[in-house]
Every structure is written in C-alpha cells, then in structure tokens.
Amino acid sequence: MARKRSQQRFELVHPHCAGIDIGSREHWVAVDRKHEKPVRSFHTFTDDLVNLADWLAALKIEVVAMEATGVYWIPLFELLDSRGFKVYLVNSRSTRQISGRKSDVLDCQWIWQLMSHGLLRGAFRPADAICSVRALVRQRATKVRDQAQALNRLQKALSQMNIQLANVISDISGVTGMRILRAIINGERDPQTLAQLMDRRIKADKETIARSLHGNWRLEHLHALEQEIECYDFLEQQIQACDKAISRALAQLPEREEAPQPSRKVLRSPHRSAADQTELHQAVWRVMGVDLTAIPTIGVDTALVIASEIGPDLSRFPTGQHFCSWLGLAPPTRISGGRQLAGSSPKVLNRAAQALKQAASNARNDKSFIGASHRARLTRMDTSCAIKATAHQIARLIYAMLTKGQPYVEQGIEAFEERSKDRQLRALLRKARKLGMDLVKVA
Incomplete structure (x- = not known):
C-alpha cells in the first residue's frame, strides 16, 4: 500500500x-x-x-x-x-x-x-489626527500648483501682447509685477506711467521697464489677462484659508515638547508673513518634539510636509532601513545567484520622499556637512542618484531625531573634509599593500 x-x-x-x-x-x-x-x-x-x-x-x-x-x-x-x-x-x-x-x-x-495566513502587510498610515493635517497640507499643495498654472497662463497672455515684463523683472507675481498688471487691467496703457509703479528694489531702470511695456492691447488678450489675475487672487485667498486651517489642526495635536524661540532666522515663504512663518515653525516643533529645520536645506514648508506625512511616532518602523525603504529612498535589493541584478527599483510615489529630494537638490550650494557630502556625490554619480542618496542621508537623520529625541548637531565642512582625507588615506594604504609597498608619512 x-x-x-x-x-x-x-x-x-x-x-x-x-x-x-x-x-x-x-x-x-x-x-x-x-x-x-x-x-x-x-x-x-x-x-x-x-x-x-x-x-x-x-x-x-x-x-x-x-x-x-x-x-x-x-x-x-x-x-x-x-x-x-x-x-x-x-x-x-x-x-x-x-x-x-x-x-x-x-x-x-x-x-x-x-x-x-499572514501573507499581506498593511500600508503605513499615521494617526487619525495627523491624517487630518495631512489632508489639509495636500489640499494646500494642490492650490499652490493651481496658482502656478494660473501664473503660466498669465505669462502666456502677456507674451501674446508682446509685453516683455518678465524679461526685465525676475518675478511678475512680486510687488512690482502685480502693481503694473493691476494698473493695466484698470485701463492704464501709458508705459511711462506704468514704469513709475516699480519698486525701489528692482535693478532695472524705469526706461527699460517702459520699453518692455510697449505692446498690442488686443481685447481677447486683455480679457484673458484679467481672468487669470482674478484666478490668481482667488487661489491666494484659498491658500491663506488652508494655512489657517492647518494652524488650527496643529493646535489640536498633543504637544511633545515646548518649542523655544528659534536661534536663527526662519526662511521666508511667498505666501506667509514672517510672523506666520515663525508661528508655523513653532507649531511643527511642538508637535514633532524636535526641530526638523535644524537640518540644513529643510525649511518650514518641507518640515510641515514631513510632519503631516509621517507624524511624530515612527514605532511602526523597527529600524531606519525600514523607514527609508518605505520612503523609496533605500538602494534596491534585487539579488539572484548571489549577484546584484541590474535595473531600477520599483517606483514609489511618496510625498515625504519628494519633499526630501527637493531639500536634497538645494544642498548643492549649502555650506554644511550635508552640502559637502552632496557635492562629493555629484562628482562620482548622476545628479538624480546623488539627490536620492542625499535624501536617504537626511531621512536617516530624521529617523534618529524622532526615535531618540536628539537634536541635530551640525558637524561642518571641516568634519567632512577630515573624514574624506582619512578615507582617501585608507584607500592608498590598501592599494600600497596590494602592490607590496608601504607608505611612509613625511613630516
């Protein structure tokens, strides 16, 4: 049988x-x-x-x-x-x-x-109160993106009228640009009169600005310009309403630590006053328990996105590697036959990772340890890979700050240069031993 x-x-x-x-x-x-x-x-x-x-x-x-x-x-x-x-x-x-x-x-x-049978893993979702803040922050980001599109359409209408104002001033949505555009909508057509509305901080002279304001005042282009300015103003009001709702939602969250007054100047925002920016910085600090803006290249807006996407509790992630893998910033682990397989890692759409990559891209000219590390990566790898690696470095710092409650300590460019010198010396020693030679330090 x-x-x-x-x-x-x-x-x-x-x-x-x-x-x-x-x-x-x-x-x-x-x-x-x-x-x-x-x-x-x-x-x-x-x-x-x-x-x-x-x-x-x-x-x-x-x-x-x-x-x-x-x-x-x-x-x-x-x-x-x-x-x-x-x-x-x-x-x-x-x-x-x-x-x-x-x-x-x-x-x-x-x-x-x-x-x-336990073969499924649940996605990470922060606490319900954090999800409320996250929805508001995402709504604000949508309005900011819509406002940028309205500004592009506004620029298109100016180009069709051959108004070259954008080639003279750096930002047509600034004080000078909006003064001139609103005067045009109100019926002013004289370039010399419009040039008198320039702010004293504009580097171009009045004659150059007046020359840029000679154009064809066709009805259809003026109508498009008027509607886009109204759309821009309406979206600006909605962004301010989102900021107020975010402040109220942050005030309802439990405070982990009392935030002291910032010792350095907070980066300004195009949609908030300096007082509002400082108040938002303090609120995020109190909710998270640490100052995320102490990390170079991370501003208040980036810290707000990170706080709303992950929250202060990272107990769901056992290690920093798990956290970076969830962000989609960890190197791929596609191994077969003991060898690393070629190919990119699966695409992960993560708003916190996008914010960290944006912060990493700003590290090129930053005079800090992270900035020096990023510039060193740019010399040996592609720009996209260097940005991802620097974002990975920042993510590990954020995980350590939130899990251990330790503030960020800036090491400086000197520490990076000293570490780089030691790394180069060890590489030379290994190469000398491989060739059967010894290095002798000359005093």
Whole structure:
C-alpha cells in the first residue's frame, strides 16, 4: 500500500479575519467558510457600511484587509478603524490574482485567504489626527500648483501682447509685477506711467521697464489677462484659508515638547508673513518634539510636509532601513545567484520622499556637512542618484531625531573634509599593500 505524502500547509496566523474587495458602488466581503454565507456584498451608502461593520462584529472578526483602490476605501477604513477593528490597507500588487480568475467574489476570497495566513502587510498610515493635517497640507499643495498654472497662463497672455515684463523683472507675481498688471487691467496703457509703479528694489531702470511695456492691447488678450489675475487672487485667498486651517489642526495635536524661540532666522515663504512663518515653525516643533529645520536645506514648508506625512511616532518602523525603504529612498535589493541584478527599483510615489529630494537638490550650494557630502556625490554619480542618496542621508537623520529625541548637531565642512582625507588615506594604504609597498608619512 502506497504511503501517504505529508502535505505542508501554511500556518494560520489570523483565524478571525475578513477580506474586502473595494468598489465604487459596492464592497464584497469574504470571511471564513465555516460561517453561514461567507461572501456578501454591501452598497457604499453609509447605512450599508454600518451594516457591514455590524456583521463583522457579530462574527467576532478582529482583522480586516482591504485593497487601496482610489479613494473609495477611505470611508470604510475610517468606520472600521473607529469600531476597533485592526484594518490592513494592502497594496494591490500584493493581491494579484491568477490569470483568468478575476471577479469580485474571487478577489475578496483571495484577500481573505492571503490575510489569514499572514501573507499581506498593511500600508503605513499615521494617526487619525495627523491624517487630518495631512489632508489639509495636500489640499494646500494642490492650490499652490493651481496658482502656478494660473501664473503660466498669465505669462502666456502677456507674451501674446508682446509685453516683455518678465524679461526685465525676475518675478511678475512680486510687488512690482502685480502693481503694473493691476494698473493695466484698470485701463492704464501709458508705459511711462506704468514704469513709475516699480519698486525701489528692482535693478532695472524705469526706461527699460517702459520699453518692455510697449505692446498690442488686443481685447481677447486683455480679457484673458484679467481672468487669470482674478484666478490668481482667488487661489491666494484659498491658500491663506488652508494655512489657517492647518494652524488650527496643529493646535489640536498633543504637544511633545515646548518649542523655544528659534536661534536663527526662519526662511521666508511667498505666501506667509514672517510672523506666520515663525508661528508655523513653532507649531511643527511642538508637535514633532524636535526641530526638523535644524537640518540644513529643510525649511518650514518641507518640515510641515514631513510632519503631516509621517507624524511624530515612527514605532511602526523597527529600524531606519525600514523607514527609508518605505520612503523609496533605500538602494534596491534585487539579488539572484548571489549577484546584484541590474535595473531600477520599483517606483514609489511618496510625498515625504519628494519633499526630501527637493531639500536634497538645494544642498548643492549649502555650506554644511550635508552640502559637502552632496557635492562629493555629484562628482562620482548622476545628479538624480546623488539627490536620492542625499535624501536617504537626511531621512536617516530624521529617523534618529524622532526615535531618540536628539537634536541635530551640525558637524561642518571641516568634519567632512577630515573624514574624506582619512578615507582617501585608507584607500592608498590598501592599494600600497596590494602592490607590496608601504607608505611612509613625511613630516
């Protein structure tokens, strides 16, 4: 008689779990087959979501896994999280079905099966109060981007009128530019009169500005100019409203440490006054417990983005390597046959990483340890790789500051040069030993 082969099975990690396939009109939920009718569908109305949560609670479900599908998961996630369920928001790449087996029922059952055996990892999501700040900061970033587009359309209208003001002054959205543009909208056409509106800080003379204001005042271009200025002003009001809402949301967060007065001047912002910028700096400092702007190239806006995206609690990440990997800044680990495989790492869309890369790109002319490190990287690698490596360095500093509560200490360019000299000396010693020679230090 043939001996039966022992079948190795996956370990059951979450016996009381559910898998949800998210949709725009209905959600499909799968639980263990021992329950009656283990697969059910619920519409996306609020009362249906409440019924879904009540059904899971009646079955004593503890863990719920769902795909991050658009923004449709947010209402259900927030409801289940408030009801005490441990909700895993998983990447759709981790739940890909077998080819030819695709339906809502099979998808939710497949998510449940993977989750029950502990084969899915939940995405990082900060605390609910931090998520409120994050939504406001993202909304502000959208308005700033829309305002930049309105400014581009405004510039297009000026170019069609052959008004060369942008070639004379550095910023047409500044004091001088907006004075002249508003005067044009109000009916002023004399270039000499318009040139009198220039600010004393403008380097160009009045004659040059007057020459740049000779153009054709066609009706359609003036109409486009007027509408874009109105759009620009409206978006400026919305940005200020977002700033007020962000300040109120930050004031409701628990304070980790009382922020002292800054010892150095805070970088100015085009949309905030100096007082508002300092107040925002203090609020972010109190919420995070450390001063992120002490790191060179990180301004208040960058610190606000980082605070809203990750929050002060990084206990979800065991080490700094895990944190950098979540940001998408860690080097790829594609190894086969003991060798590193060629190719780029998977693309990760992370707003905190984008802010860190922007800060890293500003380190080229910074007179600090990070700036010297970035310039050294630029000499031996591509610009994009150097920016990513410098952002990785800044991310490790942020992780150490938030987990250990230690302030940033600037080492200076001298420390980098001394470390670089020691590294070069060790390389020369290794090369000399390889050639059978010794180096002798000359006094």
